[in-house]
Amino acid sequence: MDIKDRAPKRWLRLALPAVLIVVWLMVAGLGGPTFGKISGVSSNDQASFLPASAESTAVRDWQLKFVDTNSIPAVVLLTSTQPISDRQLGELAALAPTLGAVPGVQPPSPPATTAIAGPIPSPDKLAVEFLVPISDTGKLNTVVAALREAVAANIPARMTSYVTGPAGLTADLVGAFAGIDGVLLLVALTAVFVILLVVYRSVVLPIMVLLTAVVALCASILVIYNMASWGWIKLSGQSQGILSILVIGAATDYSLLLVARFREALHQVASSWAAMALALRGAWEPIVASGTTVIIALLCLLFSDLNSNRSLGPIATIGIFFSILAALTALPAFLVAFGRTAFWPFRPRLGPSPAGRHAASGGAGMEGGARVEAGVEAGPEAGLAGIGGLWRRVGLVISRRPRLTWVATLVLLLAASAGVLQLQANGVPQTDVILSQSDAVDGQRALGRHFDAGSGSPVVIIAGAAQQAQVLAAVEHEERVAAASIYAGPGRPVPGAAPVVRDGRVMINATLADQADSAAAEDVVLNLRASLPAVDSTVLVGGVSATALDTNVTAQRDLVKIVPLVLAVILLVLMLLLRSIVAPLVLIGSVVLSYAAAMGVSALVFNHVFGFPGADASVPLFGFVFLVALGVDYNIFLMTRVREEAREMGTRAGVLRGLGMTGSVITSAGIVLAATFAALGVIPLLFLAQLAFIVAFGVLLDTVIVRSLLVPALVYDIGRHVWWPSALGHRK
Structure with a gap:
């Protein structure tokens, strides 16, 4: 019996989607409340992310033997436009007990009356400082805020006060992360909703896709919160923000691939169940392969010496896992439950799809029809039957001038890559990390x-x-x-x-x-x-x-160690997936070149447009992991479809067909992913702003240039040999 004719019993058709939807909504109900609590199990202390072997870590352990406390010093600074007299200095001494009374400030050790040093006058007599150790480091931002209130209420009106030093800077850093739970998610979800609304011209479908991403994020947060509270992983505000964006972007990308297959299948079969079966048959392998590739690349971070990098590996892996799971269970349940109504008001109708195969052209769809002999690749339009608009024009350019196309794009990317020589990723002062007023x-x-x-x-x-x-x-x-x-x-x-x-x-x-x-x-x-x-x-x-x-040195050492490891494991995965050696080498080369071009352009923009003082030493590594892993996602989406089509009509026609059938969905996915990572820019921190630009620009570059022109043109030019040594590479 053909798959389109098979359908489960009515009770199963009703019960299975309902059960899946209820289960995921229950998970969201449990995970949602943890958003407000997760900051309680995260740390933004730079020293805590260094490896035990670092000299700074050893010194920190010794410090605890001398001071018997893990306090962080705050510097309370008072400045004046007029010289401060000895009498005024004596009056300011009364401020020390007031500061010492603030909850969270380290209590005095006998015989001292206070643990606070000061007032200490400056050489120019225009300022005094107090050194205030804060022992309640778990509520650092609250203690610093209380110190600022106490100082402002107890100094002469002519003086200006600041609370700075390591404690003040860390507190303001924590404050900058405060928008992660609310503003970041709101901006990211709004951007994705608007893009999906424009792409699908449907109100219902974007809600389903976003709901899929949200339940995946809730499940991820629930697991990660418990792992962090048990001490299994170190969670920071930085990794928390990246997790949110990564899950929303990845879950949406996987959802778009499934939705594209589902809509294509609805033109072929009447039943939404049969359409979903066809969609899952065509989409599960690239979704699982793409997600697995990203997971393996992220797990390579476990080999990092920097704890902040190493902890991001399992954190992001959990997010990708639930993104795959939600895209293959929650979204199918939503789509089957709503059927064609999911695309309202433009419901797909039974019959040839706008990009479907036309029997008259010799193409053969999944539903059967005339079949093109493998190896018949006559004419520049072979494989473009039924494909119109932009992707037909792109396909014709590639088929008529394949070598010129890939050489021109290669030269363009190499020119952009030259800017990487201006990248200043040697770390920046903490005072330059916070982009907002501090x-x-x-x-x-x-x-x-x-x-x-x-x-x-x-x-x-x-x-x-x-x-x-x-x-x-x-x-x-x-x-x-x-x-x-x-x-x-x-x-x-x-x-x-x-x-x-x-x-x-x-x-x-x-x-x-x-x-x-x-x-x-x-x-x-x-x-x-x-x-x-x-x-x-x-x-x-x-x-x-x-x-x-030590943080900068360790981050640079991680880059040299992890980059080859990520490339090796991704290459192996691609070889297993595509059953080829040549195609994976082409794809790996394309994503490395795309990464280099993105970093080159980013370096120029950071230096000459935004005027940034430099970049965090971890920026190149994080940019590499995300751009290469996510860039391979689009390679997999494209090349699995090309391989599927090549079995029927030959490699060159299959390239054009695969490009035409996936061009829109890959472009939409790229725009969505770029928009979600760009949302990181709303958090006023230099590292996240730079990562937002690198990944957003890199994804767009990868989508528009690499995946639409370079890879298809190069594969078209190589022809069937791209599948060597598999049997597909030997077909005449």
Whole structure:
């Protein structure tokens, strides 16, 4: 019995979609509320993402032995337009107990009356600072907000106050992530809805597709929230935002492929059940293969040394898994339940589709009809029967001038790739990470005008007690070190005080003349790590500057290690899927070239249009993983259809047919994915803004140039040999 004639019993036709819909809605009901709670199990502390082997991590562990707390310092800065007198300085001293009373500030350790150091006057007498350790790091943004209120309510009207330092900057960073749960999702979903509305001119279908993406995201969030609360993974606001966009984009892409097959099948059969069976038969393999490829590429991040990169692997994998599952279960249930009404008001009618096969042209559809002999590829229009509009014109260009087409696009992409030489992905200061107004960033700049710029964020050196004097002298000899002292307890250093010794070690704090997260400060760390071992072979150098340095170095090392690994596993998957060696090599080459072109254009835009100060060291790796993995998605969508058509009409005609049948859906999917990643730009953080542009532009470049011109023209020019060594490659 033919598949179009088979249909399950009526009770099953009613019950199965209903059960699937109810199950997914229940999952959404459980996962939805976790959106508001997930920030409670995430961390944005840069140091926590370093590997245990990093020198900064070792120093951080030693610090806990000296201070017995995991507190983060805040710098309360007060500036004045007039010099601050000794009497005024004495009056400001009363502010210290007020700051110490703020909930979350580290309590004093006997015999000290407060853990706060200050007021410390600046050399120019125009500012004072208080160093306030915050012990409640889990509610850092709340504590910093309370500090800002307390300071503003208790200083003279003529003075300006800031709460900055590591605690202030981290709190403002957390605040910048606050829009992830609401604004980001709203912008992304709205953009996708508008695009789908324009593409399908239907109100019902976009809602179904978005609902599929939302239930996939809810299921993902539910699993990830529990994994993070159990301590299995490290979740950050950065990975949370990427997860949301990735799930919405991927689930929508997979849904569009299924919807295209379903609508095509509705022109061939009357029953929506039979149409779904045909759609799933044609769509499940590319959807599963595409999703599996993305999952494998993401799991390669588990080999990263940087914990933030490594944790994104399983987080994003969970999102892709539920995207596949929802696209193959939830969406079919919605479509079967609504049938042709899903496309209202333009319901597909039974009969030849606008791009269907015409028997008169010699084509053969899934429903049968005249069949073209394999190897018959006469004429430039072979394979374009029934295909009109843009994709017919593109197909004719490729069939008439295949070599000129792929050479021209290759030259264009190589020219764009040259811009990658201007990419400055060596890390940026934390004060440049936040793109919106930030009290901490403003305070850090003011701090640099009145104090040593590294005040409040010292370089921390752990040295042997026996060599403390020599190490201290060597540290003070470093040109950009403004001051250095051996830790003798909480509060300001007291001359002559006995140093605190732990396990035969002392801790030296070195205040830099440069901002703690600047490139100049990282150079000081490198110099100290190079020179101090000659004095003490056991010395360790850490602190905020060292953490930034170690993060950048680790991220760059990850790029070199993970890129070849991702390419190797994707190549293997493509070989298994396409049963070929030549075609996968062509496809891998195309996505690498597309990535290089996207990064080249992005570097030029970042430097000369947006004026960004540089890029995070992880930007090239994240851009690579997403562009290559998602670019391969579209390769799979195209080439699985080309292979299917090539079995019937030969490779060259199959290329044109496959391009014509998938061109619209791949273009729509690319636009949707670009729009969803572009939504990351609403979060005012440099890393996410840059990733948004790279992926959005890269996906559009891949969709419009690579997948529409370069790959089809190159495969057309190679002909049947592209399938070597499979049997399809030997057909005459």
